[in-house]
Amino acid sequence: MLVFGTTSVSLYGGEHMTQLRFSGAGSVVVILVAVLTGCQSTGQGSAAPEPSPTSSSTSAPAETPAATDVDPLETVTVVEVGPESLDLVAPDGTTVMALSYDDAVDGVVAALTVVLGSEPTVTPGDGGLESPDYIQYEWPGFGLQDAQPKPGFFPDISNYMVGVTVSSQGDVSFVTPAGTRIGDDIRAEASERGVVVDETFASMDHLIYFEVGPELSSAPGENSSYPNAMAVTLSSNTPSGTIDKIVASSNPSFWVH
Numbered sequence: 001m002l003v004f005g006t007t008s009v010s011l012y013g014g015e016h017m018t019q020l021r022f023s024g025a026g027s028v029v030v031i032l033v034a035v036l037t038g039c040q041s042t043g044q045g046s047a048a049p050e051p052s053p054t055s056s057s058t059s060a061p062a063e064t065p066a067a068t069d070v071d072p073l074e075t076v077t078v079v080e081v082g083p084e085s086l087d088l089v090a091p092d093g094t095t096v097m098a099l100s101y102d103d104a105v106d107g108v109v110a111a112l113t114v115v116l117g118s119e120p121t122v123t124p125g126d127g128g129l130e131s132p133d134y135i136q137y138e139w140p141g142f143g144l145q146d147a148q149p150k151p152g153f154f155p156d157i158s159n160y161m162v163g164v165t166v167s168s169q170g171d172v173s174f175v176t177p178a179g180t181r182i183g184d185d186i187r188a189e190a191s192e193r194g195v196v197v198d199e200t201f202a203s204m205d206h207l208i209y210f211e212v213g214p215e216l217s218s219a220p221g222e223n224s225s226y227p228n229a230m231a232v233t234l235s236s237n238t239p240s241g242t243i244d245k246i247v248a249s250s251n252p253s254f255w256v257h
Contacts, residue, residue, distance in 0.1 A: 079112075084249065
């Protein structure tokens with residue numbers, strides 16, 4: 001059983017500007033001395049002195065501040081939780097980065113730290129019969145489990161899994177490829193997608209359905225009721241049937257009831 005909690009980097013660049021101020025005053029005094037020689041007027045006016053050329057200072061154009069590069073990850077507003085990857089999407093719908101569930105966890109955590117704007121809390125966890133040991137990275141309402149299975153065990157899970165329990169965190173929304181999010185009605189969403197809600201544990205108010213990826217060519221697990229594919233699991237654990245958890249990615253054909 002995978003349990004994701006609900007507890008909770010931006011890189012800032014800056015420029016230091018130094019202003020140099022010069023103070024003081026200077027003056028240039030020009031004294032014109034007229035020297036008169038002789039005592040008789042010639043009857044001709046004295047020629048007016050030619051004006052001295054004045055030097056005009058030309059102001060240097062103001063320097064344009066260098067544009068600050070923006071990390072594309074800081075523009076992400078949607079984290080799309082899919083069966084094969086975790087897609088980080090910009091406001092215009094462009095996928096800034098697609099994080100495969102088989103990618104190295106360090107790089108995935110680094111990207112999510114920028115997108116979600118804070119460092120995660122990191123906690124080791126013990127597994128059991130249904131899940132391996134793991135390292136948990138937790139942001140508010142969003143968790144990542146770095147699976148640590150022993151060789152030969154848990155072939156159904158990916159290198160890491162994510163769990164979502166909120167519809168958004170700050171300016172970042174969490175959705176599935178079909179557009180489903182926390183708080184939607186599980187039966188209505190499943191009906192709209194043309195899939196069946198698994199009500200095996202309905203008596204305990206536990207309902208699930210899947211958004212699945214492509215059929216896998218590898219051998220399936222023993223549960224033929226579920227597809228042999230990596231899948232996003234959407235579940236409701238309340239009498240109202242409201243989706244309160246989204247988990248990805250695992251192969252449900254290996255699940256055992």
